[in-house]
Amino acid sequence: MRELTIFELSSPGRTGVTFPEADVPQYELPDEDLLRTELPLPELAEVDVVRHYMHLSHFNYSVDEGFYPLGSCTMKYNPKINEDTCRLPGFLFTHPLQPIETVQGNLALMFEMQEWLKEISGFAAVTLQPAAGAHGEFTGVLMMRAYHKARGDHKRTKMLIPDTAHGTNPASAGMLGYQIVTIPSDARGNVDQEALKAACDDTVVGMMLTNPNTLGLFDEHLEEVVKLVRGCGGLMYGDGANLNALLGILRPGDLGFDVMHFNLHKTFAVPHGGGGPGSGPVGVSKRLAEFLPAPLIAVVEEADEENPPLYGYYTPKQTIGRMKAFHGHFGAIVRSYTYIAMHGPDGLKAISEYAVLNANYLKTRLEKYYTVPFNRICMHEFVMEGRFEGTDIRALDIAKRLMDYKFHPPTNYFPLIVREALMIEPTETENKDTLDAFSEALIKISEEARTDPEIIKSAPHDTPFGRMDEVKAARELVLCCWLPEGYSNE
Numbered sequence: 124m125r126e127l128t129i130f131e132l133s134s135p136g137r138t139g140v141t142f143p144e145a146d147v148p149q150y151e152l153p154d155e156d157l158l159r160t161e162l163p164l165p166e167l168a169e170v171d172v173v174r175h176y177m178h179l180s181h182f183n184y185s186v187d188e189g190f191y192p193l194g195s196c197t198m199k200y201n202p203k204i205n206e207d208t209c210r211l212p213g214f215l216f217t218h219p220l221q222p223i224e225t226v227q228g229n230l231a232l233m234f235e236m237q238e239w240l241k242e243i244s245g246f247a248a249v250t251l252q253p254a255a256g257a258h259g260e261f262t263g264v265l266m267m268r269a270y271h272k273a274r275g276d277h278k279r280t281k282m283l284i285p286d287t288a289h290g291t292n293p294a295s296a297g298m299l300g301y302q303i304v305t306i307p308s309d310a311r312g313n314v315d316q317e318a319l320k321a322a323c324d325d326t327v328v329g330m331m332l333t334n335p336n337t338l339g340l341f342d343e344h345l346e347e348v349v350k351l352v353r354g355c356g357g358l359m360y361g362d363g364a365n366l367n368a369l370l371g372i373l374r375p376g377d378l379g380f381d382v383m384h385f386n387l388h389k390t391f392a393v394p395h396g397g398g399g400p401g402s403g404p405v406g407v408s409k410r411l412a413e414f415l416p417a418p419l420i421a422v423v424e425e426a427d428e429e430n431p432p433l434y435g436y437y438t439p440k441q442t443i444g445r446m447k448a449f450h451g452h453f454g455a456i457v458r459s460y461t462y463i464a465m466h467g468p469d470g471l472k473a474i475s476e477y478a479v480l481n482a483n484y485l486k487t488r489l490e491k492y493y494t495v496p497f498n499r500i501c502m503h504e505f506v507m508e509g510r511f512e513g514t515d516i517r518a519l520d521i522a523k524r525l526m527d528y529k530f531h532p533p534t535n536y537f538p539l540i541v542r543e544a545l546m547i548e549p550t551e552t553e554n555k556d557t558l559d560a561f562s563e564a565l566i567k568i569s570e571e572a573r574t575d576p577e578i579i580k581s582a583p584h585d586t587p588f589g590r591m592d593e594v595k596a597a598r599e600l601v602l603c604c605w606l607p608e609g610y611s612n613e
């Protein structure tokens with residue numbers, strides 16, 4: 124049955140609003156031609172509105188409700204203290220165009236955040252501007268282009284990207300017109316060395332590498348990869364989406380990467396996945412630092428005996444320009460700052476250790492029931508095949524059946540090199556009971572595949588809506604199921 128919309132629930136005369144007495148002079152309304160008379164608004168009492176939206180919210184699934192093992196998305200629990208700090212009046216009610224003397228607290232926080240991200244990643248400089256990971260990638264690739272151009276090296280047109288990469292990598296490089304050269308993986312899930320050697324020449328802009336990669340594996344030949352790419356004059360781009368595996372253990376900047384984006388909304392706990400804006404700061408090595416977007420946050424007057432330092436803005440000499448209005452998603456930066464401050468260096472290291480431990484625990488429990496290709500000790504996530512020999516059950520069916528067991532499905536059909544991929548990232552925030560319950564659900568599904576495959580094929584059974592026709596939904600998108608007379612979806 125279809126849910127009634129707020130308009131259908133409306134009843135003339137009901138109201139949920141009382142206006143206070145006006146404390147300003149009243150004015151005549153403008154000319155009638157300028158007023159809309161036909162604007163329909165639903166008429167409901169406050170209680171009707173609250174119940175309607177509360178009811179709809181129960182159809183949702185969130186990390187606050189249950190386990191959310193979406194591989195590569197790092198759907199960790201977001202501590203509520205982050206919400207408190209980003210709503211502190213001094214952060215909430217400032218305007219980015221205020222004189223710097225009046226926003227020293229905000230600037231100090233952003234400056235310190237730049238410094239912390241440098242320390243965590245091993246890079247020489249950091250911009251907080253990009254809005255999300257993909258935007259950070261685009262920013263990084265723009266800097267790579269600016270670097271080659273500044274050296275008069277105009278023949279570089281090829282970006283090397285492993286076949287395990289997230290789609291945003293080729294998309295970011297493709298937006299600059301670069302030719303994408305896909306580098307296959309070897310049998311252990313590393314970058315294939317021979318293929319890489321064959322692709323390396325003086326037309327290479329660089330390589331975009333996710334490490335650990337989207338199979339959840341640390342590249343065993345990383346040093347050689349970096350050497351090969353740098354050896355032909357290319358730059359190393361690090362996709363930092365999987366940084367949750369490395370915190371406090373090793374630093375991409377020390378491994379030879381020239382540029383990397385952080386996904387604050389993954390590694391450092393900011394609600395995402397439909398839950399709020401992300402943030403994709405970018406760290407760079409010394410040779411790219413002068414190409415960073417402007418402005419950066421800097422100390423413009425050093426502290427003296429009487430005064431604290433004065434924070435302000437700095438424009439790098441060869442900047443690629445501005446990538447985002449003002450200073451990026453400030454609220455997301457405050458949340459991540461809180462998260463880092465709360466954990467400290469030892470806490471951050473423990474995060475990665477537990478994230479890796481949890482993933483290996485799940486993999487070890489499940490590998491007897493599901494095929495895990497490229498099966499070696501994983502980092503923060505692993506990928507298994509969502510299929511069973513002799514059945515027509517697919518990853519999508521297993522994902523849907525998991526919903527009956529009250530779990531959010533893992534990422535599926537990615538990375539592309541695993542058949543019927545189910546990519547599982549438990550994160551560090553889950554306890555053993557949750558991991559056990561999740562693996563038991565998957566083990567039960569593997570038994571159902573033998574005893575009652577239909578129950579998997581027709582899942583979900585226990586959700587407000589059953590199996591959707593996803594192709595039809597994508598092709599014939601209807602964003603509003605009912606509109607007042609005279610309005611259309613077109």
Ligand SMILES: Cc1ncc(COP(=O)(O)O)c(C=O)c1O
Binds near residue numbers: 291364386
């Ligand atoms: C490996 C990888 N790279 C890049 C991205 C893009 O990040 P964002 O979603 O923040 O744009 C993602 C997102 O899922 C990812 O998993």
